[in-house]
Amino acid sequence: MKNNLDYPAAEATKPFGRYLATALLVSAAYVLLSALLIGFKSDQLVLAGIFTALYVSTPITRKFILGFSIFIVFWVIFDYMKAFPNYWFNEVHIGSLYNAEARLFGIHTAEGVLTPNEYFQRHSIVLADVLAGLFYLCWIPVPLGFAAYLFFRDRRSFLYFSLTFLLTNLIGFVIYYLYPAAPPWYVQEYGLDFIAGTRGNTAGLIRFDHFFNITIFQSLYTKGSNVFAAMPSLHSAYPLLVLYHSWRNNMGFMKIVFGMITVGIWFAAVYTSHHYVLDVLAGIAVATTGIILFQTLVAKSKRFARFVEGYVGMIS
Structure with missing residues (x-):
């Protein structure tokens, strides 16, 4: 005869077993796929461990990680781009982009016409170095922190922001492959000739590292997926997405804070020679396109709207 006192406990273990099996299978x-495509790294085990722990721990952590899986998908795609460099598929734009920047935004000096990047390289100041580094450190923590806030405040708003973030990145990634482009620091270091396999470079952000005697940006830029992915500047797109959704959610004073961060990152991208002004403008255009496209899909596509509603229900 079945022990009725043991039955509920036995039943309670079944969902946990399913959750654990699912998490382990996905992880x-x-x-395995990461090891095959880009080689094994300890970071992959850390990410898999976080996913598994949150998925099996409690209902709220499970909903949290299911929601934030959108950002995990972004990161995995970004990481896997290392396996398929965009310069395999299209010519890298180096001189043409540099010349366009000089023609449209060139600064006339006694040395001749300089791009804004070249001008700032020659006229850097410590305060701007520090501010640029601080702003550039915001490019991932601010969107993630904003998403976490929305998750606990309004799951629908969280999902709208997160899916728009992913959609904006996908648009940017497509452009990376259609229009491979070298960043300003590449021209400063190597000239206008294409050199495949060039490693990432901290460029002007090295001044921030030197000022504080740290290696934070040096460490970050050794993990870059592709040097020739400067156009559009997704660094410039992310804070604009946060700013838009902070206005959409009527976040009061924080709208001003996010506005300052947005402009600060735009400035830092150019000041540190990581992006041309043209790259920043392209990033703004991609973010705007992502916002409009997502809103259009929700309003016009019943299938997409049902998907979003189902996702909201899953994490609520």
């Missing part, structure tokens, strides 16, 4: 598939 194992991710680690």
Whole structure:
């Protein structure tokens, strides 16, 4: 005869077992695929471990990680781009982009016409170095922190922001492959000739590292997926997405804060020679396109709207 006192406890273990099996299967598939495409890294085990722990721990952590899986998808795609460099598929734009920047935004000096990047390289100041580094450190923590806030405040708003973020990145990634482009620091270091496999470079952000005697940006830029992915500047797109959704959610004073961060990142991108002004403008255009496209899909596509509603229900 079945012990009725033991039955509820036995039943309670079944969902946990299913959740654990699902999490381990997904994590194992991710680690295996990553090892095949880009080689094994300890970071992959960390990500898999976080996913598994949150998925099996509690209902709220499960909903949290299911929601934030949107950002995990972004990161995995970004990481896997290392396996398929965009310069395999199209010519890298170096001189043409540099010349366009000089023609449209060139600064006339005694040395001749300089791009804004070249001008700032020659006229850097410590305060701007520090501010640029601080602003550039915001490019991922601010969107993630904003998403976490929305998750606990309004799951629908969280999902709208997160899916718009992913959609904006996908648009940017497509452009990376259609229009490979070298950043300003590449021209400063190597000239106008294409050199495949060039490693990432901290460029002007090295001054921030030197000022504080740290290696934070040096460490970050050794992990870059592709040097020739400067156009559009997704660094410039992310804070604009946050700013838009802060206005949409009527966040009061924080709208001003996010506005300052947005402009600060735009300035830092150019000041540190990581992006041309043209790259920043393209990033703004991509973010705007992502916002409009997402809103259009929700309003016009019943299938997409049902998907979003289902996702909201899953994490609520």
